[in-house]
Amino acid sequence: MKSALLQLNVTDDPAKNLPVTIGMLRDAVAQGAKFVLTPEVTNCVSTSRRHQQDVLQHEGEDQTLAALRVEAADAGIWLLIGSLGLKTDDPDGRFANRSFLIAPDGSVAARYDKIHMFDVQINETETYRESEGYRPGTQAVVADTAFARIGMSVCYDVRFPKLYQALANAGARIITVPAAFSPVTGAAHWHALLRARAIETGCFVIAPGQTGTHASASRKTRDTYGHSLVVSPWGEVILDAGEAPGVYNFDLNMEEGEAARRRVPSLSNAREFRPPDPVDQ
Numbered sequence: 001m002k003s004a005l006l007q008l009n010v011t012d013d014p015a016k017n018l019p020v021t022i023g024m025l026r027d028a029v030a031q032g033a034k035f036v037l038t039p040e041v042t043n044c045v046s047t048s049r050r051h052q053q054d055v056l057q058h059e060g061e062d063q064t065l066a067a068l069r070v071e072a073a074d075a076g077i078w079l080l081i082g083s084l085g086l087k088t089d090d091p092d093g094r095f096a097n098r099s100f101l102i103a104p105d106g107s108v109a110a111r112y113d114k115i116h117m118f119d120v121q122i123n124e125t126e127t128y129r130e131s132e133g134y135r136p137g138t139q140a141v142v143a144d145t146a147f148a149r150i151g152m153s154v155c156y157d158v159r160f161p162k163l164y165q166a167l168a169n170a171g172a173r174i175i176t177v178p179a180a181f182s183p184v185t186g187a188a189h190w191h192a193l194l195r196a197r198a199i200e201t202g203c204f205v206i207a208p209g210q211t212g213t214h215a216s217a218s219r220k221t222r223d224t225y226g227h228s229l230v231v232s233p234w235g236e237v238i239l240d241a242g243e244a245p246g247v248y249n250f251d252l253n254m255e256e257g258e259a260a261r262r263r264v265p266s267l268s269n270a271r272e273f274r275p276p277d278p279v280d281q
Contacts, residue, residue, distance in 0.1 A: 001147055001252045003035040004028035005208035007228045009245045011215040012046035014055055018064050022071060028247045029075040035252070037080040037208045040155050040178040044085050045214040047222050049133045056095060058087045065100065073106030078145050082178025082208055083114065083154050094135040099152050099178060101143050112152035113137025116160055122184050140166050148173040148254055151203070155179040158193045161200060168201035168267055173257050177207040186225025191237070198231040202261035204252060205231040211243050233260035
């Protein structure tokens, strides 16, 4: 099946980002894609919680979601909106980092709120505390399409293999990992993590990413790694988009996943076990 991912370099202004995303989406459709995927925070990349409070919307009012649902319906395609930053009604005011699977009629087929928050200190100058602005989700999600069951995840989730095993055990044959990965951790871990998740589960892993330096109304910008990947169920990198924004096409052959699982049936071979005994100190 002809598919495409969009590698984006969005700003912190959702209104400016949307026409660019729509233009790329239409290009992907014109090239024959029936399944299109966008990265994490497709609507807004920002390091300022105050700015996010000004520009983000609740799901029902979000213009990016509304417009992309119309585009999917007009084109009759499946669309994975990697994620959107959205306001919630939580008392602490934190946002949701929410991924959407849009059906060919424009309806929302599935929603997934990112479970694992990126709370890390990369080095002395690069620190992230995603949980300060975003509240974590609590529910793993799979969704059925006309071509495969899809397991949904977002970015930092990729470091937690139990999530992916749960998605595969629930019947996922494609796993999506939209991201806005740090260049430092991306160079060190991105390819290895995504290939491992594909090999462990026997699933296609599709990871559309943000890329480059993201323009910001504030002085502090953010950089992301790019290198959107598509990995086969055998662990082969089918597509590496490098660092340039654009539309990247690929084909999905779902029989590859079935063949990989027959060759190495690790999911069915898995056994329960007791954890190690405590070590006396």
